Amino acid sequence: MNSVIIDGYVDEPTCLGVPPYISTYVRYVAGALKLCGFLNVDYITIDELRKCDYALSSKKNYTLAIIIAGNPVPGKYIGGEPLKYGEWRKIAIRNKGIPLFMGGPIQFSFLEFNEEDVRLIRGDIESFIFHFISNSSEEERVRDLKELNSFALHGTFIVEKHPRFPDIIVEIETGRGCARKAHCSFCIEGRYKVEFRNPEDIIAEIKALYNIGVRHFRIGKQSDLYAYGSELKVWRNGFPAPNPEWIKRLYEGIRNECTDIKTLHIDNVNPGTIANFPDESIKITEIISNYNTPGDVAALGMESADPVVIEKNFLKASPEDVMKAIQIINEIGGRRENGIPKLLPGLNIIHGLPGENKETFKKNYEFLISVKEKGLLLRRINIRQLKISYGTPVEEVYKSPLKDKKILNAIFKNYREKIRREIDIPMIKKIFPEGLVLKDLIVEGYRGDWSLARPLGSYPITVNIPKKLPLMSKTDAFVVGYRERSLVGLNHPFDIYRATLPELKCIPGISKRASEFFLDKKKLLSFLEKTPIFDKIKMDTL
Missing domain, CATH: 3.80.30.20 (tm_1862 like domain)
Known part of the structure; x- marks a missing residue:
C-alpha cells in the first residue's frame, strides 16, 4: 500500500512547520501509517505540489493522502508559503479517486467545511488515521501519550524525504x-x-x-x-x-x-x-x-x-x-x-x-x-x-x-x-554588533538583487547580502548594517578586489565614496585599515 503526506505547513502558538522547520504532525502521521502496514509513505510539500499543478504522481497508485495544515498565528515566511484557503479543493480535483484527509491546527479554524472529497478531522489526525486504517473506526479522537511516543519513534524516517534534508x-x-x-x-x-x-x-x-x-x-x-x-x-x-x-x-x-x-x-x-x-x-x-x-x-x-x-x-x-x-x-x-x-x-x-x-x-x-x-x-x-x-x-x-x-x-x-x-x-x-561573523547562513530567497540568508535556529535573524548567491547555498557573513528586524552583511572573508559596487556601498563610512573606492582598491584598502572590519578581508588578495 502507498500513501502520501502533503505538508501544507503549520504555524500555531506551540508548533512551527514552515521550512526549514518540520512539524510534529507530519512525523506522527508517518508513524501511524507505518504502524498500519503502509510499506511506502511519501512526503511532498505544498510548494512542490503547486509546481505540479496539484497533481500527485499517477505512478504511485496512492490509496490514501493526508494534508497537514493550519496557521492560527500567521506570519511572514521566507522558507515556504502555507496552504491557502481552498487549495485542498484543487488537490482533490486533480487527484480524483484518492481518499483525502486533512488535519492539524486547521481543525480550529472557522471553516464551513462541506467538501465531498476531503474530510477535515477535528481531533488528532495521527490517532484518527491509525484507528481508521487498523479497525475502520470513523471516530475523531484524542491520542494518548503511549500513542504519541510510538508514532514519534516510528515516524522519524519521513524527515529524510524533506526537500531540504x-x-x-x-x-x-x-x-x-x-x-x-x-x-x-x-x-x-x-x-x-x-x-x-x-x-x-x-x-x-x-x-x-x-x-x-x-x-x-x-x-x-x-x-x-x-x-x-x-x-x-x-x-x-x-x-x-x-x-x-x-x-x-x-x-x-x-x-x-x-x-x-x-x-x-x-x-x-x-x-x-x-x-x-x-x-x-x-x-x-x-x-x-x-x-x-x-x-x-x-x-x-x-x-x-x-x-x-x-x-x-x-x-x-x-x-x-x-x-x-x-x-x-x-x-x-x-x-x-x-x-x-x-x-x-x-x-x-x-x-x-x-x-x-x-x-x-x-x-x-x-x-x-x-x-x-x-x-x-x-x-x-x-x-x-x-x-x-x-x-x-x-x-x-x-x-x-x-x-x-x-x-x-x-x-x-x-x-x-x-x-x-x-x-x-x-x-x-x-x-549583533558591527563586524560580528555569522556562520553557516543558508540562502533561502531573494529581494531584488539581494540574497536573503539565515542560520538554522529559533527565530533566526535574516541577513541581507547585496549579491545573488545560489539558492540554498551556505555562506558566512559579517555584519555591516541594520534594517527592520534584519541585518546587512558581506561575505566572509571579504575579497575587496572582487567586490561589487553594491557591496562597497554597504561598508560603513564609505557609501558616498563607493564609486571612488571601486576604481581604486588600494585607496580602499588604506581606508579599511582604520576600521573594525579590516580583519574580515580575505588576506590572500592583499
Whole structure:
C-alpha cells in the first residue's frame, strides 16, 4: 500500500512547520501509517505540489493522502508559503479517486467545511488515521501519550524525504495543555488535558532522528517549557511549581546521546512561571543556557502591558512579572559564545484583544522603552493581530462587531512602526554588533538583487547580502548594517578586489565614496585599515 503526506505547513502558538522547520504532525502521521502496514509513505510539500499543478504522481497508485495544515498565528515566511484557503479543493480535483484527509491546527479554524472529497478531522489526525486504517473506526479522537511516543519513534524516517534534508529543524514536543489554572482567552492549549512526556521518551525520539542525520532541533512544542514535568501539586497565583530536575534529565540525556548536535533551541516560556518561582526558574535558565547552542530564544507571551486587557483576557503576567522574567533570562543567558548570546528572551504582543483601547498601545510602547532603558535585550519582538480560533473564549466576544476597529488598526500600525524603529533596531545593534561573523547562513530567497540568508535556529535573524548567491547555498557573513528586524552583511572573508559596487556601498563610512573606492582598491584598502572590519578581508588578495 502507498500513501502520501502533503505538508501544507503549520504555524500555531506551540508548533512551527514552515521550512526549514518540520512539524510534529507530519512525523506522527508517518508513524501511524507505518504502524498500519503502509510499506511506502511519501512526503511532498505544498510548494512542490503547486509546481505540479496539484497533481500527485499517477505512478504511485496512492490509496490514501493526508494534508497537514493550519496557521492560527500567521506570519511572514521566507522558507515556504502555507496552504491557502481552498487549495485542498484543487488537490482533490486533480487527484480524483484518492481518499483525502486533512488535519492539524486547521481543525480550529472557522471553516464551513462541506467538501465531498476531503474530510477535515477535528481531533488528532495521527490517532484518527491509525484507528481508521487498523479497525475502520470513523471516530475523531484524542491520542494518548503511549500513542504519541510510538508514532514519534516510528515516524522519524519521513524527515529524510524533506526537500531540504538534512538542513531542517525538527520541532520536538514535550507535552500538551496549559498547566495554569486560568487560560488566555485566545489560546487553544487550555482545551487539552495537561500531559508531559517522560524525558527518556523525548531523548529516544531525538536519538532516532539524530541517527538518520538530523542535527538541528527545537524543543518548542509546548505552552511553557519551564512548567515541563511539573507535579502540579504546589501552586502560586495559579501557576504550578517547575521541575528543574526533569529539564536537567532531558538536556543531559540529549547531549549524552547526541554529541554532535548543531542546533538545540527552545520556544515558549511563560513569564508568570518565572516571576512566581524565580529560584526554580533560575536553575532552569542555567540548565538551558549550559546545554543549548548560541542564539537561543525564550519567547515570552506578554500579549499586552495594559492591566485592563490582562484582566479581561486572563493573561499570564503583569508588566512587572514580565520584566522580572526578562531580567533573569538576560542575566543568565546573556553571556556570549562565538560572539552571540546563548539565550535571550523574545516577546509576543497581540493587537485586537478584548478591552484594548488607544491607551493600550501607549502602555505597550512605554513598557518596551523601559526594557531598553534598563539595558536589557529582547532578541525578537513579535507584534501580531489576533486571529480567533474555534472554541476559545474570545470567540464569543467577537460575535458582535468591534467598535472603533479602523481607528485602533491605524493606531496599531503607527505604534508598530515606532517600535520597530526606536526599539527593535537599537536592540539588534547590541545583539549583533558591527563586524560580528555569522556562520553557516543558508540562502533561502531573494529581494531584488539581494540574497536573503539565515542560520538554522529559533527565530533566526535574516541577513541581507547585496549579491545573488545560489539558492540554498551556505555562506558566512559579517555584519555591516541594520534594517527592520534584519541585518546587512558581506561575505566572509571579504575579497575587496572582487567586490561589487553594491557591496562597497554597504561598508560603513564609505557609501558616498563607493564609486571612488571601486576604481581604486588600494585607496580602499588604506581606508579599511582604520576600521573594525579590516580583519574580515580575505588576506590572500592583499
